[in-house]
Amino acid sequence: MRTRNPFSIIESSDFKHGILFICVWIFLRLFFEGILEASHRIGFSNFSYRTLVMFFIHFPLFYLSLLLLLIIYIKLLTQEDIKKITNVSSIGLGLIILVPIIDWIIGKGYLITYPLRLKSYVLNFLNPTISLTQIGVSPGQRIVIVIISILLGLYVYSKTRNLIKSILAGFVSLLIIIFWGGLTTLISGNRPEKFYIPGGILYTDTQKFAGIYAILFLITLFIYLYYYNEIYFGLLIRSIRLRGMFLSGGLGLFGFLLAILQKGAEYRPNPLNPLGIIIIFLSLSFGFWTAQIINDLYDTEVDQNTQPRNPLLSGLPRRTYQKSGFILAVLAGVFGLLINFASFLIILTIILLSIVYSAPPVRLKRIPIISTFILAGAVILSVAIGYSVCYGNRVLNSLPPKLLIPTLVGVTFASSAKDIQNIVGDEKNNVITLPILLYQKSSLGRFIFALFVCLGYLSYLIFIPQVLPGAIICSIITILYTLSIKNPKEWVYFLLLFFYALYLGVEIIMNIKKILPQTIL
Numbered sequence: 001m002r003t004r005n006p007f008s009i010i011e012s013s014d015f016k017h018g019i020l021f022i023c024v025w026i027f028l029r030l031f032f033e034g035i036l037e038a039s040h041r042i043g044f045s046n047f048s049y050r051t052l053v054m055f056f057i058h059f060p061l062f063y064l065s066l067l068l069l070l071i072i073y074i075k076l077l078t079q080e081d082i083k084k085i086t087n088v089s090s091i092g093l094g095l096i097i098l099v100p101i102i103d104w105i106i107g108k109g110y111l112i113t114y115p116l117r118l119k120s121y122v123l124n125f126l127n128p129t130i131s132l133t134q135i136g137v138s139p140g141q142r143i144v145i146v147i148i149s150i151l152l153g154l155y156v157y158s159k160t161r162n163l164i165k166s167i168l169a170g171f172v173s174l175l176i177i178i179f180w181g182g183l184t185t186l187i188s189g190n191r192p193e194k195f196y197i198p199g200g201i202l203y204t205d206t207q208k209f210a211g212i213y214a215i216l217f218l219i220t221l222f223i224y225l226y227y228y229n230e231i232y233f234g235l236l237i238r239s240i241r242l243r244g245m246f247l248s249g250g251l252g253l254f255g256f257l258l259a260i261l262q263k264g265a266e267y268r269p270n271p272l273n274p275l276g277i278i279i280i281f282l283s284l285s286f287g288f289w290t291a292q293i294i295n296d297l298y299d300t301e302v303d304q305n306t307q308p309r310n311p312l313l314s315g316l317p318r319r320t321y322q323k324s325g326f327i328l329a330v331l332a333g334v335f336g337l338l339i340n341f342a343s344f345l346i347i348l349t350i351i352l353l354s355i356v357y358s359a360p361p362v363r364l365k366r367i368p369i370i371s372t373f374i375l376a377g378a379v380i381l382s383v384a385i386g387y388s389v390c391y392g393n394r395v396l397n398s399l400p401p402k403l404l405i406p407t408l409v410g411v412t413f414a415s416s417a418k419d420i421q422n423i424v425g426d427e428k429n430n431v432i433t434l435p436i437l438l439y440q441k442s443s444l445g446r447f448i449f450a451l452f453v454c455l456g457y458l459s460y461l462i463f464i465p466q467v468l469p470g471a472i473i474c475s476i477i478t479i480l481y482t483l484s485i486k487n488p489k490e491w492v493y494f495l496l497l498f499f500y501a502l503y504l505g506v507e508i509i510m511n512i513k514k515i516l517p518q519t520i521l
Contacts, residue, residue, distance in 0.1 A: 007158050010091050011084035018083075018090035026063050029096045030055055036100035037138070038111040049341055050206050057334055058210035061217045066180045067093060068220035070173055074152065075227055077169055078159040082227045092151055095144050102140035110138040114184045114209070116192060121182055137181075149174035183216075184209055200270025201256070201389050202279065202338060211275045211338055218282070218331065232320055239311040241292055243494065248288040248382050249281035254505055255386030256280060258403075261512050263390045276339070276389075283335035284382050286328050287347050291354030291378075293325035295365075298358050339385065342393040346381050353378060368433055369412065376411035380404060402463040402515060403508070414456020416449070417493035443483065450482035453493060457500055466511050470503040 034044045045051050071089055075082045103110050113136030115121035121137060124130040132142070153170025157163065188195035196205035226233045256277070270276075296303065296310045297318070303310040312321060329351055336347035357365050357374050365371040380399070388395040419433040435449065457471035457478075474496050481492060508515055 007088055007155055010088050011081075013087050015083050015087060018087040021090045022064070022067065022093055025090075025093045025096060026060050029063075029099070030059055032097060033100045033112070036104040037109040040109065050204050053204075053210055053337065054206045057337060058206050058213065061210060061213040061334075062180075063093075063096070065213050065217035065220050066177065068217070068224045069176060069180070070152065072220065072223055072227065073172065073176065074156060074169065077165060078156055080159055082224065088155060092148060095148055095151075099138065099140035099144050102143055103138045106139050107133075110140075112136060112138050112141065114192065115182050116185065118182055118185055118190050121185075122178065125178055141181075145174065145177050149177070184212060187212065195271065197270075200273045201276025202270075202272060203340075207338055208272050208275070211272070211279050214334060214338060215275070215278065232316055235311040235314050235316045236321075236324055238314075239292075239296070239309050239316075240289065241309070244288050244292065245285035247498070248284040251379060251382035252280045252284040252386040253277060255383035256389050257386070258383070258508070259387045259390035261509065279335050279338050280386050280389075283332055283339065283343065283347055284350075284385055286332035286335065287350050290325055290329040290332055290351050291358075293321060293328065294351075294354045295358040297321060297325070298360065298363070336385070340388055340392060342388045342395055343385050346385055346388065346395075350378050350381050368416070371433075372415045373408070373412045375415045376408045379411050380407055383407075400515075406459040406463050410456040410459035413452040413459075414454075414493075414497055417453050417497075418490055420488055420490050420493065446482050447479070450479045453478050453482070456497060460504060464504070464507065464515055466507045466515070467504055470500055470507075474500045 031042065034040075034042050039045060043051055043055055067089060071082065071085050074080070074085050074089075078085075099112075100109065103112075110133050115132070115137055116135040120130075120135055121132060124132060125137070125142060126146070128142075131139075133139070149170045152173040153166045156169035157166035160166065184196075185192050196208050198204060200208075202208045202211050225236075296312060300310060300312050303313060312318060332347050332351065333344055337344035353374055356362055357371065364374060383403075384395045384399060387399060391398040416433065416435065420435045454475040457467075457474045460467050461471055478493070478496060482488060
């Protein structure tokens with residue numbers, strides 16, 4: 001009787017169980033590492049924001065990004081179904097638990113870090129006669145990494161029956177793991193102790209490490225999802241509203257710029273600030289993407305007439321879209337927490353507001369003014385994400401009233417223009433908007449609607465009179481366009497608001513002392 005390939009038994013297991021065990025192994029590894037390695041503490045140290053990021057973001061993202069990279073590599077080498085490779089990998093990942101156990105048996109635990117020096121790490125990793133504990137690499141790590149590489153080679157051989165491919169798979173996998181472990185040291189120019197110093201957007205070394213592997217995890221995750229289901233991945237990517245994502249991310253970056261201008265010499269820059277800027281942008285753009293998915297899930301009937309980019313109308317299963325929204329919400333929260341705890345809470349609030357805005361039975365998007373006031377609040381919160389880098393959990397009390405008040409008023413009225421092309425669908429679904437109440441009634445109604453949109457420009461004049469020329473020009477164009485075009489396009493209003501926002505931002509920065517007299521320069 002022919003013996004069944006042991007790998008095939010694991011491959012046929014439930015994929016959801018594979019995902020579960022990946023999470024289980026990572027948590028158990030971190031738990032036992034804290035107890036058995038040098039710190040001899042559950043969670044590595046006393047509870048703090050830093051340990052929270054370390055235990056639940058930094059280390060898990062290191063393992064997950066490396067795991068996904070190895071799965072993708074094996075997929076390309078064998079052309080096997082990526083779900084099967086994931087199921088096998090989910091069991092093999094359990095070997096990482098052996099690292100702290102081996103280290104405790106050999107030397108009662110070691111201080112494990114990213115390698116402090118690359119030369120010795122690379123040249124002597126496979127040399128059992130040379131200890132690497134002095135640069136942060138333990139015996140348990142070296143033993144388990146070699147075992148994992150051998151097992152990956154054996155798996156490739158079971159798939160291809162090609163000895164050369166299997167040897168190549170094992171060797172390249174070993175190189176990938178060694179490279180991944182030494183990447184942060186490589187980025188630092190082989191001087192991590194002088195590079196990952198406190199300061200900047202990602203203040204602690206843990207935030208910086210986590211930020212690096214968060215970006216790598218994001219890249220590997222998207223590649224993995226592409227191979228998981230190319231059709232669904234394509235539908236999801238094509239549904240992205242880039243305009244909203246860039247606007248949300250840009251608001252966060254504007255808040256950061258405004259904050260450092262106010263802080264002046266008090267702010268400490270850092271060479272990894274470009275990474276922090278990317279993190280700010282991604283936290284808000286993914287927060288917007290999550291809100292978009294929530295809205296799409298409850299707007300399928302409306303979108304049949306007005307929003308062809310809703311992927312549910314193109315065949316994407318509702319359950320898949322819901323899972324995508326959950327993943328994006330988690331990513332937005334992770335990126336937010338990497339900035340600071342206040343930023344995480346703000347991102348969470350934005351997502352919860354999107355539920356209040358879109359989901360029945362509350363569904364506040366059906367009520368004019370209130371619906372757009374929620375959007376105005378989201379704009380303020382987006383600016384606050386960047387602002388929180390300097391002001392922490394007092395960020396909302398520190399935002400300048402000269403910016404806060406007119407933004408709430410202006411966005412509340414001006415964002416009514418977003419519904420100008422949704423009149424038919426909104427009417428069918430009992431969603432009341434200013435375009436429904438005013439635009440279709442008469443020329444007078446259209447004029448009143450145009451004035452509401454113009455408040456987006458004019459509301460700033462009371463607090464920031466320097467923007468008078470731009471506000472007048474944009475208001476005149478808005479009124480003329482609204483009165484002269486029978487079927488106006490939402491993108492025209494957005495373009496005007498976008499250019500005005502740029503103009504407003506430049507005026508604030510150029511006249512920072514006059515507009516914000518408390519600024520320290």
